[in-house]
Amino acid sequence: MDPELEELPTDFTSGLDFRINKTTKGGYADYSTSKWSRKETPLTEEEQAAVDTHGLFDLSEFLPKRPTEEGLRVMKEMFEASVDGEPYDPDRWGAYYRPAGMQAPVNTSTPAVNSPSTSNSAPEPEVQKEESAAPAPAEADSEPKVDTGTQKAEDILAMIRSRQSN
Numbered sequence: 001m002d003p004e005l006e007e008l009p010t011d012f013t014s015g016l017d018f019r020i021n022k023t024t025k026g027g028y029a030d031y032s033t034s035k036w037s038r039k040e041t042p043l044t045e046e047e048q049a050a051v052d053t054h055g056l057f058d059l060s061e062f063l064p065k066r067p068t069e070e071g072l073r074v075m076k077e078m079f080e081a082s083v084d085g086e087p088y089d090p091d092r093w094g095a096y097y098r099p100a101g102m103q104a105p106v107n108t109s110t111p112a113v114n115s116p117s118t119s120n121s122a123p124e125p126e127v128q129k130e131e132s133a134a135p136a137p138a139e140a141d142s143e144p145k146v147d148t149g150t151q152k153a154e155d156i157l158a159m160i161r162s163r164q165s166n
Contacts (some may be wrong), residue, residue: 005036012051013042071096083160 007014021033043051067075074096081089090098 007040009036012048014040015042017041080164083157083164085157 005016009016009018016039017037019035019037020031021035023030023033025032074093078088078093078097088099090102094102
C-alpha cells in the first residue's frame with residue numbers, strides 16, 4: 001500500500017479510480033505503468049444502486065482450478081521429459097494435459113486437470129504452408145546455417161541438464 005493513501009483505494013465513498021495504461025514491452029502487453037489516481041472519486045448513486053442490486057464479483061471465482069497432487073506429478077514429469085528432449089506423448093499425458101484441439105485418449109477414465117493448454121476456447125485454425133518449386137535459400141546452401149535463437153535455446157537446455165546432473 002502507498003503510505004500517502006488515507007483510505008483504501010476501493011472504498012465506495014473515499015475510493016480512487018484506477019488508471020489502466022496499456023503499453024507494449026517485448027511484443028507483449030504491459031500494464032506496469034497503471035496506477036491509482038490521486039483524486040478521490042465516490043461511487044455515483046447509479047453505481048451504488050447497481051452494487052446494492054447485483055453485488056460485487058468474487059474474483060477468486062475466475063481463477064482456474066488448482067492442480068491435484070497427481071496433476072503436479074504429471075507436470076513435473078512432462079517438464080523433465082521436455083528438458084531431456086523427449087516429444088509430447090499423448091498416451092502418457094493426454095488424460096491430464098494436451099495441446100488445444102487434440103482429443104482426449106479414448107480409453108481414459110482419469111479426468112483431465114485444468115491447465116492453460118486445455119482451455120475451452122476454440123482450437124486454432126490450421127495454417128497451410130505454400131510450397132514453391134524453387135528450393136529455399138537455406139536448402140540451396142551447402143553449409144547449414146545456425147539460427148542464433150535456436151542456439152540460445154540449446155545453450156539454456158544444456159545448462160538446465162548440467163544443473164540436474166549435479
